[in-house]
Amino acid sequence: YHHLLMNEKTVIHERFLPKQGSLQEMPGPKTLSNLVEFFWKDGFGRIHEIQVQFSQNNYGKIFKSHFGPQFVVSIADRDMVAQVLRAEGRTPQRANMESWQEYRDLRGRATGLISAEGEQWLKMRSVLRQKILKPKDVAVFSEGVNEVITDLIKRIHTLRSQEEDGETVTNVNNLFFKYSMEGVATILYESRLGCLENNIPEKTVEYIEALELMFSMFKTTMYAGAIPKWLRPFIPKPWREFCRSWDGLFKFSQIHVDNKIKDIQSQLDQGEEVKGGLLTYLLLSKELTVEEIYANMTEMLLAGVDTTSFTLSWATYLLAKHPEVQQSVYEEIVNNLGKDQVPTSDDVPKLPMIRGLLKETLRLFPVLPGNGRVTQEDLVVGGYLIPKGVSSLCHYATSYEEENFPMANDFRPERWLRKDNMDRVDNFGSIPFGYGIRSCIGKRIAELEIHLALIQVEKAFPSIPTLCIHLQESFKRFGSD
DSSP, X not given: OHHHHHHHHHHHHHHHSOOOBOXXXXXXXXXXXXXXXXXXXXXXXXXXXXXXXXXXXXXXXXXXXXXXXXXXEEEOOHHHHHHHHHXXXXXXXXXXXXXXXXXXXXXXXXXXXXXXXHHHHHHHHHHHHHHHSSHHHHGGGHHHHHHHHHHHHHHHHHHXXXXXXXXXXXXXXXXXXXXXXXXXXXXXXXSOOOTTSSSOOHHHHHHHHHHHHHHHTHHHHHHHHHSOGGGTTTSOHHHHHHHHHHHHHHHHHXXXXXXXXXXXXXXXXXTOOOOOSHHHHHHHHOSSOHHHHHHHHHHHHHHHHHHHHHHHHHHHHHHHHOHHHHHHHHHHHHHHHOSSOOOOGGGGGGOHHHHHHHHHHHHHSOSSSOEEOBOSSOEEETTEEEOTTOOEEOHHHHHTOTTTSTTTTSOOGGGGOOSSTTOOOOOTTOOTTOOGGGSOTTHHHHHHHHHHHHHHHHHHOSOGGGGOOOOHHHHHHHOOO
16 A cells, blocks of 8 residues: 555655756856857846847746856746745855955955855954944934935035026936935035035046946956956956956945044043944944954945935936826825925834835836845755756736736836735845845835935925936946836
């Protein structure tokens, strides 16, 4: 009887369980055609479009591809994405960071939270999470962020007054770039940089140029990681520009950290009690070395600027295109906060449309179109046995799937509103900040800066379309509307 039962189970298993395909059987573009697509046809500037084309038209929700020496399995299905993320261990590896690590080895620099891996990453995460991961911890930054927003509003008025029509701001993204840099530096460095002043300090100008180089060289940095080392003597520019931009970022960050060290030492010498924010805490606690603090301040500032600036640009662009949504948001702000109240983080939960606006903006226009993961164990995903070490999660493609988001091409912030306190609107189809323990540690800071800025810009300029938004840099990175 036992023998017959086992045979029956074997038959059931073979008939109804999916077979595990191999990587050889997995569809995907040929290596040569992929090289042509990305290195000849500017594929790194159209990653989001290629992602959608490959997943919806060519190869399906899971496909393989080569980027120079790198092999990647791309996953463009909400449930498969969830499976990969939920299988992560205690020290997930975000993506292939070999070019970042090579630069740090070349210059003798430490790794930060973005570039570190394994136990080193876990140690840094545990230190930094104490100050910037929880909403109540980030709430203390509201006052400093609001001071920056006050300067942002003044700057908008100044720029408008300089135009012939007295209303137009011709480069909103540049304006938000400087706001983002000023805001995140206020939190990280505990000091102002002067990005929104009429005459920006020379050292700040140098750093802005280094940041702009890194962002403008976005495609170049992708090439830097994809081009084999033996080809660099023949194609030197990507790697040279990659190193030059990092040199500028580290230099500026080190100046501000060193200044804070001097300030703390001066206070101690005078017998004063030392108080401060994140940087002061890191320096006094000595849980990280000074080199590790340099690296983390540099990487977090790099990651924090474009997250905020591009998202603010797209949010105001979407409001300008949908005046009925803008009116709804404005009325919610006035009805719940009044026209004169300066908002804090405690006020954001009273404004569900502002929160929905941010989530919907990030669904439609995520800063990056995918989340990289270097899987640490072999996984069976979508019927294929994927060996550890290769994975890319295509959340741009999943964000535009009708099964994940009905009327997916439409701008509908209300889709994120909760019906009651027990309702949650979670969806692995849109994960712009990542998920789990390796999610963006600066998420709360970015949300604070964006929420508070949108509230005050809405109050100060109820008719956003008159700002005449131009998002040229955003379009360069994300393609045309």
